[in-house]
Amino acid sequence: MYEGVVQNLIDELGRLPGVGPKSAQRIAFHLLAADVDDVRRLVSALTEVKEKVRFCATCGNVAEDELCRICLDQRRDPSILCVVEEPKDVVAIERTREYRGRYHVLGGAISPIEGVGPDELRVRELMSRLADGTVTELILATDPNLEGEATATYLARMVASLGLRVTRLASGLPVGGDLEYADEVTLGRAFEGRRSLDV
Amino acid sequence: MYVAHLSLADFRSYTEVELPLEPGVTTFVGPNGQGKTNLVEAVNYLATLGSHRVAQDAPLVRFGTERAVIRADVVDTSATTPRHNLLEVEITPGKANRARLNRSPATRPRDILGIVTTVLFAPEDLALVKGDPAQRRRFLDDVLVARAPRFAGVRADYDRVLKQRNALLKSAGAATRGAKRGGQAPDLSTLDVWDTHLSTAGAELLAARLELVDALRPLVAKAYDAVAAGGAGDAQLTYRSSLGPEMDQAADRDTLARELLAAAGRARQDEIERGVSLVGPHRDDLVLGLGPMPAKGYASHGESWSFALALRLASYELLRAGGSDPVLVLDDVFAELDTGRRDRLARLVADAEQVLVTAAVPDDVPDRLEGSRVDVGSGSVRPVG
Ligand SMILES: Nc1ncnc2c1ncn2[C@@H]1O[C@H](COP(=O)(O)OP(=O)(O)OP(=O)(O)O)[C@@H](O)[C@H]1O
Ligand SMILES: [Mg+2]
Ligand SMILES: [Zn+2]
Numbered sequence: 166m167y168e169g170v171v172q173n174l175i176d177e178l179g180r181l182p183g184v185g186p187k188s189a190q191r192i193a194f195h196l197l198a199a200d201v202d203d204v205r206r207l208v209s210a211l212t213e214v215k216e217k218v219r220f221c222a223t224c225g226n227v228a229e230d231e232l233c234r235i236c237l238d239q240r241r242d243p244s245i246l247c248v249v250e251e252p253k254d255v256v257a258i259e260r261t262r263e264y265r266g267r268y269h270v271l272g273g274a275i276s277p278i279e280g281v282g283p284d285e286l287r288v289r290e291l292m293s294r295l296a297d298g299t300v301t302e303l304i305l306a307t308d309p310n311l312e313g314e315a316t317a318t319y320l321a322r323m324v325a326s327l328g329l330r331v332t333r334l335a336s337g338l339p340v341g342g343d344l345e346y347a348d349e350v351t352l353g354r355a356f357e358g359r360r361s362l363d364v
Numbered sequence: 365m366y367v368a369h370l371s372l373a374d375f376r377s378y379t380e381v382e383l384p385l386e387p388g389v390t391t392f393v394g395p396n397g398q399g400k401t402n403l404v405e406a407v408n409y410l411a412t413l414g415s416h417r418v419a420q421d422a423p424l425v426r427f428g429t430e431r432a433v434i435r436a437d438v439v440d441t442s443a444t445t446p447r448h449n450l451l452e453v454e455i456t457p458g459k460a461n462r463a464r465l466n467r468s469p470a471t472r473p474r475d476i477l478g479i480v481t482t483v484l485f486a487p488e489d490l491a492l493v494k495g496d497p498a499q500r501r502r503f504l505d506d507v508l509v510a511r512a513p514r515f516a517g518v519r520a521d522y523d524r525v526l527k528q529r530n531a532l533l534k535s536a537g538a539a540t541r542g543a544k545r546g547g548q549a550p551d552l553s554t555l556d557v558w559d560t561h562l563s564t565a566g567a568e569l570l571a572a573r574l575e576l577v578d579a580l581r582p583l584v585a586k587a588y589d590a591v592a593a594g595g596a597g598d599a600q601l602t603y604r605s606s607l608g609p610e611m612d613q614a615a616d617r618d619t620l621a622r623e624l625l626a627a628a629g630r631a632r633q634d635e636i637e638r639g640v641s642l643v644g645p646h647r648d649d650l651v652l653g654l655g656p657m658p659a660k661g662y663a664s665h666g667e668s669w670s671f672a673l674a675l676r677l678a679s680y681e682l683l684r685a686g687g688s689d690p691v692l693v694l695d696d697v698f699a700e701l702d703t704g705r706r707d708r709l710a711r712l713v714a715d716a717e718q719v720l721v722t723a724a725v726p727d728d729v730p731d732r733l734e735g736s737r738v739d740v741g742s743g744s745v746r747p748v749g
Pocket of ligand 1: 375423426427724
């Protein structure tokens with residue numbers, strides 16, 4: 166244990182994903198030794214991101230305005246909607262340049278262990294987006310792991326009565342992993358070869 | 365296959381060991397607590413990514429250090445020209461372990477399974493007969509993984525589904541009790557989804573176990589005869605599934621998945637009340653019978669030992685028939701057996717491609733398993749002669 170403020174910093178850093186107690190300590194002491202200006206830049210980057218960036222009112226992607234870049238882009242096909250877990254999945258799919266439709270970001274996947282059910286995800290928002298019939302194909306691009314599969318199964322059943330084409334990315338994605346770790350070529354192919362999901 | 369070289373760093377009592385090994389029998393001899401079992405435990409870890417003595421990794425790392433490394437040169441002799449594979453596992457308790465095959469990192473440690481397989485006999489084996497069902501389920505699943513490494517994934521998937529489903533049942537149970545006192549009704553909308561995943565993953569595991577038990581049955585009966593040399597009757601295996609007694613025959617996965625799904629539906633009320641999953645292969649047992657009686661609770665100490673040995677010998681036969689001889693490990697077992705069982709066991713394993721034996725008292729090991737001898741004492745390992 167260190168003096169109050171230093172320990173505070175270590176504790177805060179330790180709450181970040183992927184940062185264990187040892188790394189938290191290393192980062193904290195790096196910051197203590199760093200130039201004041203460097204630290205100020207980091208602080209303002211953190212403040213700015215919280216002030217300026219928010220989540221798109223339509224799709225849940227990160228946005229600098231009410232709506233995100235993709236929702237504002239009139240050239241994107243409104244009849245295809247791709248459901249992903251996180252904004253970083255949008256980035257991964259955009260990199261493939263295969264997809265010209267729109268997105269819906271759930272904010273996670275169903276995981277009772279972590280207390281996440283449909284109410285904790287943007288499922289109700291998805292259902293209201295589908296209500297007016299514009300969307301004719303729903304691509305379920307949740308992660309190819311158990312929680313992602315369970316979420317896809319759940320959503321497919323929820324929308325079964327709407328008469329949409331419901332598809333899932335083709336196999337070939339590394340099973341058990343995250344969408345974001347798939348390389349562009351694999352992910353692009355998975356998109357092209359997406360298959361209809363029976364429930 | 366055989367292990368041609370074993371290196372350890374900060375594993376158990378060893379700071380560092382370099383140990384060349386040969387095919388055939390090697391006997392590790394030394395007083396109690398000198399580190400004989402630690403050596404064979406390391407070989408077994410490469411085959412199963414677990415220890416036969418402890419459930420957690422922490423005790424495997426030398427006390428006061430942070431990580432252990434096990435490295436082995438494993439020779440695959442099933443092809444026309446023998447092939448060397450360099451296996452390496454780094455064990456870091458509290459973090460993800462890492463594995464490498466021929467110096468390239470494996471995506472997941474379990475990707476190296478199957479390069480070396482072992483069949484291990486240990487004093488703990490008596491629990492296969494006398495212990496609870498979890499011991500026998502683990503026996504079956506370990507053989508499944510040794511036969512086809514992809515079952516490590518099947519097993520892990522099933523465990524994960526089970527954890528998620530149990531978490532949901534637990535919170536649903538709490539909400540149901542709360543609702544009776546005027547709280548919110550539980551959200552069960554995703555339980556159907558978990559039922560589906562439980563039944564698909566469960567059916568794959570169950571189908572494989574049923575098929576395995578069918579394959580083991582004649583081999584166990586034969587091995588029991590050979591070890592016990594005229595005991596109280598035939599050794600029998602019956603798989604007892606949570607689906608009921610009629611489900612002990614091999615069946616196809618789709619049928620089993622349908623049955624599991626239906627059973628989960630019937631058990632739902634109970635499951636919510638108790639907050640755990642009540643159907644599925646995690647509730648099953650492998651019932652061992654001697655003649656008309658169950659072995660557990662009825663068999664004598666010697667008969668129980670014969671049965672435990674028969675299970676191991678049968679799995680050895682089965683794996684061997686798959687094309688590649690597993691490494692046989694006999695850890696401290698001879699001290700547990702009477703002379704007759706010792707000799708018969710020695711005869712049954714003497715022609716194995718590689719046998720690693722540990723013994724505190726060299727005279728406990730039957731002569732025919734003499735082989736080469738390695739003295740183990742106070743942290744050093746020294747081939748003799
Ligand atoms: N993590 C660890 N760090 C340091 N020493 C350990 C660790 N785990 C076990 N040991 C030591 O290793 C020794 C046990 O080694 P092992 O079980 O291989 O003995 P053995 O030679 O097989 O003995 P026996 O004949 O009694 O079976 C004990 O002295 C124990 O204190
Ligand atoms: Mg021992
Ligand atoms: Zn948007």
